[in-house]
Amino acid sequence: MRLSLLILLSLQLLNPIISLSPDGLSLLALKSAIDPSSDHSTFSDWKEEDENPCQWSGVSCMNVSGFLYPRVVGIALSGKNLTGYIPSELGTLIFLRRLNLHGNNFHGSIPVLLFKAISLHSVFLYGNNLTGEFPVSICKLPRLQNLDLSMNGFSGKIGEELGKCTQLQRLILAGNKFSGEISEGVLSKLENLVQLDLSSNGFTGTIPEDLGELKSLSEVTLNLSYNHFSGNIPRSLGKLPVSVNLDLRNNNLSGEIPQSGYFSNQGPTAFLNNPLLCGFPLQKPCKNSAQNSLGGSRNSKKGLKPSVIILISVADAAGVALIGLIIIYIYWKKKDSNTCSCTGKTKLGGEKSMKICSICFCPCINGFLSNESEDIDMDPEKGDGERRGGGEGGLVAIDKGFSFELDELLRASAYVLGKSGLGIVYKVVLGNGVPVAVRRLGEGGEQRYKEFTAEIQAIGRVKHPNIVRLRAYYWAQDEKLLISDFISNGNLANALHGRNGQPTTSLSWSARLRIAKGAAHGLAYLHECSPRKFVHGDVKPSNILIDGEYHPSVSDFGLNRLISITGSDPASSSGFIGGAFPYVKPVQHERTNNYRAPEARLLDGRPTQKWDVYSFGVVLLELLTGKSPDYSSPTTSSEIEVSDLVRWVRKGFKEENPLSDMVDQLLLQEIHVKKEVLAMFHVALSCTEVDPETRPRMKTVSENLDRIGA
Template sequence: MKDSIIYSLFFFFFFFCFGDFADSLTPDGLSLLSLKSAVDQSTAGSAFSDWADSDASPCRWTGISCMNITGFPDPRVVGIALSGKNLRGYIPSELGNLVYLRRLNLHSNNFYGAIPTQLFNATSLHSLFLYGNNLSGQLPPSICNLPRLQNLDLSNNSLSGSLDKGLNNCKQLQRLILAGNHFTGEIPAGIWSGMENLLQLDLSDNVFTGSVPEDFGDLKSLSGTLNLSFNHLSGGIPKSLGDLPVTVSFDLRNNNFSGEIPQTGSFSNQGPTAFLNNPLLCGFPLQKSCKNQAPSSPGNPNSSPGSDNNPKKGLSPGLIILISVADAAAVAFIGLVVVYIYWKKKDNANGCSCTGKTKFGANTEKSRLCCSCINGGFGNSDSELDPPERGRGEGELVAIDKGFTFELDELLRASAYVLGKSGLGIVYKVVLGNGIPVAVRRLGEGGDQRYKEFAAEVQAIGRVKHPNVVRLRAYYWAPDEKLLISDFISHGNLASAIRGRNGQPISLSWSTRLKILKGTARGLAYLHECSPRKFVHGDIKPSNILLDNESQPYISDFGLNRLITITGNNPSSGGLMGSALPYMKSSQTERANNYRAPEARVQGNKPTQKWDVYSFGVVLLELLTGKSPELSPTSTSTSLEIPDLVRWVRKGFEDENPLSDMVDPVLLQEVHAKKEVLAAFHVALACTEPDPEVRPRMKTVSENLERVGS
């Protein structure tokens, strides 16, 4: 490294004293040449191929951005972006001479050595992205001498030492990401309350010890994830973290925290994964009661306050009375159950039954009144009892919603046409005799020995009742045919709305897009948190988000993969509906599913709710950018298609590209929506985090979107 520094100094001395270009190349260009000389040229590739010392200005060089500054005849360098170039070398101190440098982006290379303190003479720096290198040494205390510093990402390096309390001078800092280094010691307290603009804090995968500072709770602007995982932090989790915004997710895994998890404020929004691998932690949401971890008394660490050392001591009189009262209450409860069953049977004897065993379409007033008592509650099942014993012979329609009154013959005689075809079956639009359209999905012919399993799955799907989820109304079971009958949603799907039916996209206003996003998020959150099975959809994409004539979204196709597995046959082959209804080949081209989460693309992985969160994030990005992440394997890329939309957007934010470069041009006309669009981008980036554990729950996503535009 010393040889490289000597060479750099000689390089500059030679340039200034003897070079013919010294009078032509700007001072900023000369400073940049120090970076070229500091890099091993065998690793440079084409990164510096156009960095010619004979140029008058460096502004056309690869990775260099310039801007006209008042009072200077020549443009000044404001950005350096040479990320992911496999460059090996050190960061030269001469870059500190670039006094108008705003962004330094050298991440994902092989730079080594310490971060030079002279770099912070470039006082205009507001974004420093040096992650993914092999930088060593301490975090320079003078780094907060940069008055405009907003983004500091030094993750995945070999930095060490402790954090300096001088960090409290970083008043404008918005992102502090130091994950994946070798920092040690305690996280300093008393500095965080001054960081009023901090949005992201990631100190994970270091060697920090001690307790979590109480003033973390003062980070009122924090969003996304507070990540302290994979350290050696200990002690109790401070209750002050509950004062953080409810949208903040915690990641405190793999530490040595102890005691009970607080239950106040934003703690109520955290899932169990936030606290895993802390053996001494207890309490909700962990399935580990704190009753078995009684607090230690001062005199005896193995005893709890008020304990008696005499193991033969019997039950207290108060406890005996309590047990007796509980026994009496249990007897009374059993008596009430017996009386309820008696009156229930008596009601059924009088002809009022809600078991679903009557003929499909029964419509007596008495039956409606009886069933309304069961179905009155929000989210309750229309048939909470066991699946009816059907499907053993000719096949029969089974009502999930008793409001539907039609027979199988009427269904087969009705006018119909194919809406689409996929691995989840052919979907028909069927118009009944009363003029009501329904969607009929044909699942296949097999699975005749698994009726009870099939019926139980269908009943679970039928219990889902939410304004943004397609409602299942009935099903048909026979040995040679399985059909699902659900609501028909009139205005196609979101994919058609975005891309158009004939290649002509429909112009969606920001308010319409926001309405679609909010409704879809609410529906997904319901499936994850409130549905009987806590469903995982597993295939969220625009074609599975249906729209009505008011652009209200409806999530479709959830729970179908399991039903296809049960039926075990190709749903697109002949069968009852295949012969009774006209067949039309779907015109939809099969496209690569780039909405899937990275872990979902690994064969053998089971679907999780975090898959859905990622997929929803990609849909959100598509509505924000107007660019599709899907590419047809038979077509070439167009300006509206981005093979990796998530990576493209992330790079845009890292490089601090103007929002106008990423957002759908249609939305640029709605000036009032700029702040809302930016807020939605942050939600999308949180949803599409590579690590599924870091992604928020859909409930949190929905709550964040509800705040946008409200």
Template sequence: MPVLRILLVVISVVFHVVLQLKRGNSLTADGLSLLSLKSAIDGGGSALTDWNEDDATPCHWSGISCMNISGSNDPRVVGITVSGKNLRGYIPSELGTLIYLRRLNLHGNNFYGSIPDQLFNASSLHSLFLYGNNLSGPLPPSICNLPRLQNLDLSNNSLSEALPKELRSCRQLQRLILARNKFSGNIPAGIFPELANLEQLDLSSNSFTGSIPEDIGELKSLTGTLNLSFNQFTGDIPKSLGDLPLTVSFDLRNNNLSGEIPQTGSFANQGPTAFLNNPMLCGFPLQKTCRNSSNNPPGVQSSSRDNEGVDSHKGLKPGLIILIAVADAIGVAFVGLVIVYLYWRRKDSGGCSCTGKVKFGGNEKRKLCAFPCVGAFPSNDSEIQSEKGVDGGGSGANGSEGDLVAIDKGFNFELDELLRASAYVLGKSGLGIVYKVVLGSGVPVAVRRLGEGGEQRYKEFVAEIQAIGRVKHPNIVRLRAYYWAPDEKLLISDFISNGNLASALHGRTGQASSSLSWGTRLKIAKGTARGLAYLHECSPRKFVHGDIKPSNILLDNDFQACISDFGLNRLINITGNNPSSSGGFIGGALPYLKSAQPERPNNYQSPEARIPGNRPTQKWDVYSFGVVLLELLTGKSPELSSPTTSTSTEIPDLVRWVRKGFEEENPLSDMVDPMLLKEVHAKKEVLAAFHVALACTEADPEVRPRMKTISENLEKI
């Protein structure tokens, strides 16, 4: 193999000497070095057709970037981007003569052979993207001869052997991605303490053995996910990983790790998926507890406490039996007192209807109780049948009666006031018609009509409503009350007066788009992230929204973001209504929505969300939020995509377009919304937000961070 390599180099040198003699040195030295890449590609003449040896300069060749360098007569090559072309060949050593080359991007091809040591003579290289090829051999130790190397992505190749200890010399390295190769052996100690600038580390899907290095906890600049999954690491998880920044997520799946998971520092922010498929691991957050462990997870007691008060031979102790009996008696007496109290309270209520029963559209007025009936005690058999969803009496026979229940105890109004008030249609789509209704007190509310008819699963409907009603957060639209009748279901929520994010970014139909400053956009992003983090982490059911997009992010007069529409798909399923017959947005002011719009693919959905049958997960919301954040940054909507048009504002895939821009190190001005270019001071903040968005839109859902982590990162900007 070395003999063949030397022969190829000699042939290449002879080839270029002949070219120089033949053409009178018309092509620059950089151009001659680039022709070595063309000759190293099988069928290079047809692949790189505009790389013409008769040109005076290579600066107009496809994939080549040049720059005028002081002290040089000719523009010098600073970038090579020949990616995604499925080219087959080897990487020629002559590229090392391009001393001003800063970026080499050959990803997504079929280059084979080893990475030549001579390549690292190109001392200006700071970004090397060779992922998605078939490169083999070891990682050259001389790679850290590059003093400016910041980005190294060699993933999806066949590189092998152990990592060289010389990696410690890459002190400017920010991204080290070696996933999906054949690296093996122990990771040498002493590498990571020297990589003070490292922000991304991905060593997943290799064959690394031994223990996880203790000094990996010294990567204080690390962000996103520390990915060591799908290797053969053994032993305990180092406690030093807890010293990593709190925003770092771990992915240690599919190894042979053992022992108890530490509970210090950043370990407290990790979910169970970070440690799956390590049979010998135990401790929180896994369900497997450790024997003789004094470090029990929160809310879990040790086995000795589980058996407290129990005699292993004789069952319950007599004293404990007496205590249980006394407690039961006290409980029964208390329930009886509550029932008597509610009976007399209802009797003396002076005509207050706890259920709000009244004929739909009738003249009878009954005040809605501030505190609805506890347990929904009906007053007669007819109301019992109504609660069960059985036709009978007044409510079931003609479908004209129902229950109006206030979820917020301070939300008092009369049913007739609601039903007879002037209503303004705000929108209609797949989740119900929405009206704006101004109550007698002058307070506007949004009333969503879920539709007529439907299955009568009252108790299930109420249980879901109560779960939604318990969600109280300033960045989430508040549900205030609901109305149930066999032929009518209404949801009453706060009215958010300033439209939604889609309107704010792109304007309403027929109007020019409005200008949102960077400060306002960042405020909206932070508010949305806080609301989603609350839904995921703190809400009663750990909700998954499932449909995050700008039209579901409402804005108040101060441009505070309010998330709408969570939990509605479940309610639609319970009522059994045809989604095509209704629509709208909870609390949304959407007069610009058309009632009959053609269905578009939801370009905010994650890749796994588009597979039929997959159940929604919180990582769906993370991806969708990332797309919304990219839209805030670029001003370009993925919903405007069209396969038949190619205008500058219509991008087939916003995520792919931004990722490509970062890989090719395009100027930030090429990607960011022109409206933001006026705010020069915001450049670093915008760049930080881009990195958050790219982490959210990773293709692998396990790699995406949690919304809590995302919110914390945005708050730091």
């Protein structure tokens, strides 16, 4: 190790001769630490002859005053299947802020010299094969805020040194082999902590009493599940903020669950699989021999025994449940548009796939949706489904149960629903009275027909109650159309603000919560269960449609990709087949969209699921505050900017402003939902973190919303 540092120092002294900057030389040590068996395409542009590493894949830089060359501030090489070790030379990157190597096969321990990089504030090493004890030297980093070492092989005890990581906001150690007791006075020193996950380890002893003093915990989960904690649940945990999701499952806890403060409104999920726990909300009363024996003697004389009464009640409940299941089964069998295919595990790929899709909301599998519903024959060589109209200019039905002819579409009256840079959307009422939505994609792209139909095939397989269904499409050289379900009550943007800035109706809290949960279900399905693990890329209220009962449907996913394939210009066509649809010029220039994630405004890369999470968080804030995010000109600096609405809400919470100052005035009369409103605020704020790695997955967002009001 000393020899490698000496060589590196010597190379830095020879800098006038060697063109690459010292930071670049340090990064080459990482490239050298990767096993030859790994795919080295990641490093194909890491070249010694470059002046600096700022154009290398996964490397970000910034100009620092007093230096002639830009300094490395970020390394992001996650999910590259890299095998090797973490070299100590990375510690010489004194301006390195973010180190993201998660989802690889790095092995060995974390080198102590890595923590010489004193600017580190985020270290993401989860999902590797790292071993050794907790790196106590990491707490010497003065700016460390985010540390995720989960899903590795770390072991040993968590000592008092952890208490020196006073700036930590997120500590995630789940899925390791840590063991032993956690001493009092260690975790309580982490006064800035908003997320703590120690699940799936081997911790023993009692839960520290002072854990309830962490008033900063407010965002995601205090997770101590799947350990060997024993003894009573500390009553001090009742001081936790109501927005915390406590998880104590699968431990050896005993005694009565406290009934004060935080615990008074909790469900049973957090306490499951602790055989010796009793009391509300578990269906296991604590033993009270005096009261129970007196009650039993009275009942034995005056009527049926309690055990008999319980058996009768259970039998009645089972009968009602059975009838309900039969009704639900008949309903969903008849509801063609939202049919779930739950006939076996082979389609989903076994039990693991079912678990992955467990958030997808359908009554088939524990109430959730399969990602396969009908077989769709869309082989381009066979004509891509059922083609009507003949020739290339044919109407192709994706859903075999959705039948209409091309002539019928041409004869129908068309009404403009909306227009944008992505084209015009019409409402068309077919001859049988069924309304559909028709989107014009314009001209062009005939040479990429097979690629277009392959994308349509993937979109057509997405069938979920909270996602707008694509029913058919029309392809011709001079026109492309998408035909989907028509949702009757407009979109969320109009419901909140109206077409002229004044809402036509007042959305109640229950309606807003229903919309938030349903939209989250749909997006989580796209991310986790859809055939291609879709990214929506343009989540905003105008793309969340609602029906008369305020059930939401996410629309327009995959649209940008289709337009890219066709190379269409929605404004270029003079009208659909001789003017059957009126021509309306789409909006060509839109203001900067403040629903987009901060990194999406700086980088011209492919959208990610974390972009969707941020956008959805802004939508949640809009539902809560009734305020639309302001539009501003795109940033031209390297500084990451966030939406004005996000900044305003964060400032309000930091300054401890009254909730009534931030929440939509139309909701103030519903005072009884204050706890639910606060919980949704915290979900929204976790979604709108500037750092994408600290945002939750959409699956977690959906689960957290489902707990609100449950």
